[in-house]
Amino acid sequence: DVVMSQSPLSLSVTLGQPASISCRSSQGLLHTDKNTYLNWFHQRPGQSPRRLIYKISNRDSGVPDRFSGSGTGTEFTLKINRVEADDVGIYYCMQGTHWPPTFGQGTRLEIK
Amino acid sequence: QLAESGGDFVQPGGSLTLSCVVSGFSLKDYWMHWVRQVPGKGLLWVSRINSDGTLEAYVDSVRGRFTISRDDAKNTLHLQMNNLRVEDTAVYYCVRGLGDLWGRGTLVSVSS
Numbered sequence: 001d002v003v004m005s006q007s008p009l010s011l012s013v014t015l016g017q018p019a020s021i022s023c024r025s026s027q028g029l030l031h032t033d034k035n036t037y038l039n040w041f042h043q044r045p046g047q048s049p050r051r052l053i054y055k056i057s058n059r060d061s062g063v064p065d066r067f068s069g070s071g072t073g074t075e076f077t078l079k080i081n082r083v084e085a086d087d088v089g090i091y092y093c094m095q096g097t098h099w100p101p102t103f104g105q106g107t108r109l110e111i112k
Numbered sequence: 113q114l115a116e117s118g119g120d121f122v123q124p125g126g127s128l129t130l131s132c133v134v135s136g137f138s139l140k141d142y143w144m145h146w147v148r149q150v151p152g153k154g155l156l157w158v159s160r161i162n163s164d165g166t167l168e169a170y171v172d173s174v175r176g177r178f179t180i181s182r183d184d185a186k187n188t189l190h191l192q193m194n195n196l197r198v199e200d201t202a203v204y205y206c207v208r209g210l211g212d213l214w215g216r217g218t219l220v221s222v223s224s
Contacts, residue, residue: 048214096210100171101157
């Protein structure tokens, strides 16, 4: 299975400051259909995960433009421009290129 | 919307069937998945079924014990779980596609 490794595993950020989470895959994520199925999810305590970003850099409907995704190959990044209180929780990267889809360990974001 | 049900407490070796009722879209138009999460831990993709029900896939740890199925007429996805193990204890989520819509989850607890 493809191993997804996130860093850091926890992040403490001042409101209004930027945050960045890295995700590395053990294999390249470029599918034969030329798409790269790398998604980012946010999970608040007691809630289901919610997808923020799909195929590296596409924001899901309703996701603020403070969130952006980038990367290629095996290295990917989620950036939050200005952290707000509502952004606390755990962020997961996930690859859907190879079966089974696999998630990173998660990065816990808290407000400093 | 996705609404899971069927989670329960069961002894090792027991069986359960989870259901996921879909509303707001037609089940037959999407690949559907089950993902599980041990409370307080990470996410594991368990099983998927394609849009016409002809292709199923399972993560190694559940293959041969779990069966995914769909009833498009009732807009319902199922996960039949047999020979349950303590390590199957988790919240099970019904997920559309590669994560664009998640249910609230249903808790399966396996213990003697």
